[in-house]
Amino acid sequence: xxxxxxxxxxxxxxxxxxxxxxxxxxxxxxxxILKNGAHVENxxxxxxxxxxxxxxxxxxGNYPKRHGVINNTLLQPSRESxxxxxxxxxxxxxxxxxxxxxxxxTTAALLWPVTAKANIDYNMPEIFANRPWQNQILVSxxxxxxxxxxxxxxxxxxxxxxxxxPQLDDxxxxxxxxxxKTRKPNLLMVHFTDLDTQRHxxxxxxxxxxxxxxxxxxxxxxxxxxxxxxGIYENSxxxxxxxxxxxxxxxxxxxxxxxxxxxxxxxxxxGRVKSWKAYCKSCDGSAYIYLKDSYDTASLTKVKxxxxxxxxxxxxxxxxxxxxxxAAEKGADGSCAFMLEAHRGYYFLEDIKGEYIQTIxxxxxxxxxxxxxxxxxxxxEKENYGTILMAAGNGxxxxxxxxxxxxxxxxxxxxxxxxxxxETDGKVLKALLKI
Numbered sequence: 001x002x003x004x005x006x007x008x009x010x011x012x013x014x015x016x017x018x019x020x021x022x023x024x025x026x027x028x029x030x031x032x033i034l035k036n037g038a039h040v041e042n043x044x045x046x047x048x049x050x051x052x053x054x055x056x057x058x059x060x061g062n063y064p065k066r067h068g069v070i071n072n073t074l075l076q077p078s079r080e081s082x083x084x085x086x087x088x089x090x091x092x093x094x095x096x097x098x099x100x101x102x103x104x105x106t107t108a109a110l111l112w113p114v115t116a117k118a119n120i121d122y123n124m125p126e127i128f129a130n131r132p133w134q135n136q137i138l139v140s141x142x143x144x145x146x147x148x149x150x151x152x153x154x155x156x157x158x159x160x161x162x163x164x165x166p167q168l169d170d171x172x173x174x175x176x177x178x179x180x181k182t183r184k185p186n187l188l189m190v191h192f193t194d195l196d197t198q199r200h201x202x203x204x205x206x207x208x209x210x211x212x213x214x215x216x217x218x219x220x221x222x223x224x225x226x227x228x229x230x231g232i233y234e235n236s237x238x239x240x241x242x243x244x245x246x247x248x249x250x251x252x253x254x255x256x257x258x259x260x261x262x263x264x265x266x267x268x269x270x271g272r273v274k275s276w277k278a279y280c281k282s283c284d285g286s287a288y289i290y291l292k293d294s295y296d297t298a299s300l301t302k303v304k305x306x307x308x309x310x311x312x313x314x315x316x317x318x319x320x321x322x323x324x325x326x327a328a329e330k331g332a333d334g335s336c337a338f339m340l341e342a343h344r345g346y347y348f349l350e351d352i353k354g355e356y357i358q359t360i361x362x363x364x365x366x367x368x369x370x371x372x373x374x375x376x377x378x379x380x381e382k383e384n385y386g387t388i389l390m391a392a393g394n395g396x397x398x399x400x401x402x403x404x405x406x407x408x409x410x411x412x413x414x415x416x417x418x419x420x421x422x423e424t425d426g427k428v429l430k431a432l433l434k435i
Contacts, residue, residue: 003418004395016242037392063331284377
């Protein structure tokens with residue numbers, strides 16, 4: 001299979017929404033891509049629409065139930081801070097970067113989710129120091145390409161302020177520019193999170209979110225210039241995408257409070273989960289309910305009774321629920337007992353104490369990152385909840401398409417580099433390509 005480009009640069013602007021298009025059209029570098037390339041007006045995300053599930057769907061072309069990354073974090077009820085799906089081993093099947101490397105091309109990734117310990121030539125994975133004794137730089141070095149990361153930290157580490165934004169994305173930007181100029185990879189995947197952070201903290205249309213979009217335009221301009229400075233502009237394709245949108249909310253739902261009352265959860269003296277028969281695992285705008293024993297029909301009946309009472313209560317914050325089989329039909333984790341969808345204005349927390357519904361204030365958000373004023377994770381079927389895709393350069397038809405799915409992106413990117421992801425849930429967007 002012939003490849004359509006020598007260098008594919010995939011830039012993920014986390015939480016970039018289809019609703020952001022009017023702003024993007026007025027920004028010079030986004031405007032340049034829109035005028036000279038292709039644009040998909042509405043990209044349907046996956047369920048649950050959380051970052052790690054979405055980014056894995058992008059590089060596999062499959063729904064979460066198939067690739068296995070069905071949430072950001074692991075099911076660890078007794079842990080105050082659960083671990084995330086950081087590692088490549090969490091993914092079932094092949095990925096875009098696996099196939100590109102198998103074809104003898106070079107690969108690079110900067111803070112791309114679920115790439116820890118991946119077989120990527122130049123890899124700085126997104127992974128956090130999640131234990132008190134861990135050091136962030138050492139954790140990153142151990143799970144990516146040590147010499148490459150050490151070089152980036154020596155050159156640009158002074159820019160970063162731990163994981164705070166916008167400094168983190170400024171560090172990633174300089175690392176991206178440097179990687180393009182010095183490594184010239186055939187595939188480069190970059191993940192920026194400034195916009196997602198601002199929307200969580202301040203709301204979807206906040207001044208802070210708009211400022212982050214403008215910063216992203218500046219970052220895009222510097223990346224485009226680096227392609228010219230590196231001498232690969234004419235042989236490159238650049239892709240800009242979002243993984244999900246977001247919705248404003250100010251009320252948190254805590255189903256585990258009700259499961260505790262039903263004796264489906266027990267706690268230790270320190271207030272943490274000691275044992276459980278049923279547990280609600282948050283995906284922010286949606287949530288899974290798992291049974292410890294999938295054959296425990298008594299607990300299943302109890303949970304269903306609780307959910308039925310909530311569905312009949314207009315103030316419960318729960319819009320609908322699915323069985324595990326119904327969740328699998330929508331691409332989510334079929335091993336759950338139920339999957340809950342929040343009404344607009346609500347999202348889920350895993351707290352087991354306190355009131356069932358908590359109103360979130362600005363002070364709450366400042367005090368604890370689990371509280372937000374806008375979030376994602378909702379069903380892709382929510383109205384005005386699509387994300388966006390733009391591409392320009394080699395192999396790209398300058399067309400506007402009304403719709404595609406997030407799972408169509410991976411097969412399309414693979415085709416650009418002349419490789420295949422095999423049989424996938426998604427399909428190649430042939431109208432987007434000059435084949």
